[in-house]
Amino acid sequence: MRRARRAASSGASLEDAREVMRRCDVLAGISSMEGGIERIYLSPEHAAANAQASEWIEAAGMRAWQDAAGNVRGSYPGATDDAPVLLLGSHLDTVPDAGRYDGILGVMIAIAVVRRLAAHGARLPFAIEVLGFADEEGVRYGRTLLGSCAVAGTWDPAWLDLEDADGVTMRDALTAFGLDPDAVGEAALDPATVVGYLEAHIEQGPLLFDAGRPLGVVSGIMGAKRFDLVMEGEAGHAGGVPMRHRRDALLGAAETALAVEKVALARDVVGTVGELTVAPGAANVIPGRAEFSLDVRAATDADRDKAWEDIRAKALAAAGERRLTFTERLRHEARATSTERRLSEAIEHGVRAATGERDPMELLSKAGHDAMAIASLTSYAMLFVRNGNGGVSHHPDEVVTVEDVALAIDAMEAAVLAVAQRMTDGSPL
Incomplete structure (x- = not known):
């Protein structure tokens, strides 16, 4: 060659x-x-x-x-x-x-x-x-x-x-x-x-x-944006709280993470949830709080921001359905x-x-x-x-x-x- x-x-x-x-x-x-x-x-x-x-x-x-x-x-x-x-x-x-x-x-x-x-x-x-x-x-x-x-x-x-x-x-x-x-x-x-x-x-x-x-x-x-995201619900006993009564913060975060993949594929961008921490953090306790990151990138800032808006909408929908509170903080932005x-x-x-x-x-x-x-x-x-x-x-x-x-x-x-x-x-x- x-x-x-x-x-x-x-x-x-x-x-x-x-x-x-x-x-x-x-x-x-x-x-x-x-x-x-x-x-x-x-x-x-x-x-x-x-x-x-x-x-x-x-x-x-x-x-x-x-x-x-x-x-x-x-x-x-x-x-x-x-x-x-x-x-x-x-x-x-x-x-x-x-x-x-x-x-x-x-x-x-x-x-x-x-x-x-x-x-x-x-x-x-x-x-x-x-x-x-x-x-x-x-x-x-x-x-x-x-x-x-x-x-x-x-x-x-x-x-x-x-x-x-x-x-x-x-x-x-x-x-x-x-x-x-x-x-x-x-x-x-x-x-x-x-x-x-x-x-x-x-x-x-x-x-x-x-x-x-x-x-x-x-x-x-x-262009990239990086966020700190939080789903807030209510901790409880893993055996004592019926499934229909739960406000499981981890499930809201998980739905959001899956939405990141779907949005990224649909909009031809890249999105990553690279950090996830739950509290209280015990095997027999329903997670009352889930903190997770989001990194979203695209060829143009407009495409990146549209993807984020889609992800945010899906996170809010997941939070509403599960009676959770969703908050966001922009950690980093690069054009x-x-x-x-x-x-x-x-x-x-x-x-x-x-x-x-x-x-x-x-x-x-x-x-x-x-x-x-x-x-x-x-x-x-x-x-x-x-x-x-x-x-x-x-x-x-x-x-x-x-x-x-x-x-x-x-x-x-x-x-x-x-x-x-x-x-x-x-x-x-």
Whole structure:
């Protein structure tokens, strides 16, 4: 196959890819979880990962530094002191019991690309800044994209009052981490100085795997909303309360969860109930309260919101039929975004140059990424790398191959050079 011949002929790329994967393994060892991977915002593991990434950034010929939000960043100069900046990166935090490539792979690829440019003494019409975002997943405080929001200039000071599961506010955690909570906004970049943002990321789905393609070009990212939902009924003895008299909160939540699936299938969106807690929580007690989450995503914000209204109507109907009280709280909202054509063409050029494919595969990302937040700052484009285990992600079984990573490094380097070419002479890619 053309892809296999290309990968086998690029010994330098394979060597770079092996180093990238070794570094992913090193970061996998920086974890708060015994026998698994977990790194959350403003933790000792966050600090250790930043320190390790800083060493690699410096070794690649950049200046490494940590910003006011806890993101690790690397600066590579352009041809002039006042050159604008092209951003490359992804995130270094993880979900609990994570895989070792989600986010991390993109940061390591970005460092590898700059190391190549520095090795040749390349100075482009823009500087390059590599970003290892501190909190994309939102595990600790329930608010995703914290690091990239800070860089984009959309940080909300109200987030400082959010508390983690132990009651520690973000304000106190930032202080304990050695950062000034009131200075987080200083991490923001000036939009006038930024060329754009390119992000490589493992595909968190099976489409590239099913198509037998190593790389794909992202067309956009679905809009998302995340809710905390509650069904309130009445607890009672499992043997003493007749079935027709029950106000079982769990059954109302279960009906809502099934409605999520039906609405998502009917409207061609994605919906997930990922958390469910019942109280009092005993085998011989009817659940009087059920707390559950809802994550709903769609290609457009309008489609997402219509799906939510359908789900909400069905939840209210279930509550009414069972004499329950239904309440809702919006936890997170992210608008749908589209990649910028100029930058996507650079990614397409990179994929063609790396793989020899005439028509690179285009994909809409159902998963959220830091690019969603950076879209408030500048235009973006993304490269997806095939997940070699049928799309499994947010799981220890995430897999990429060294051959695919080699192609991804080649593609990202070619994309960066294509952006530089267009800035220099305006020629087609």
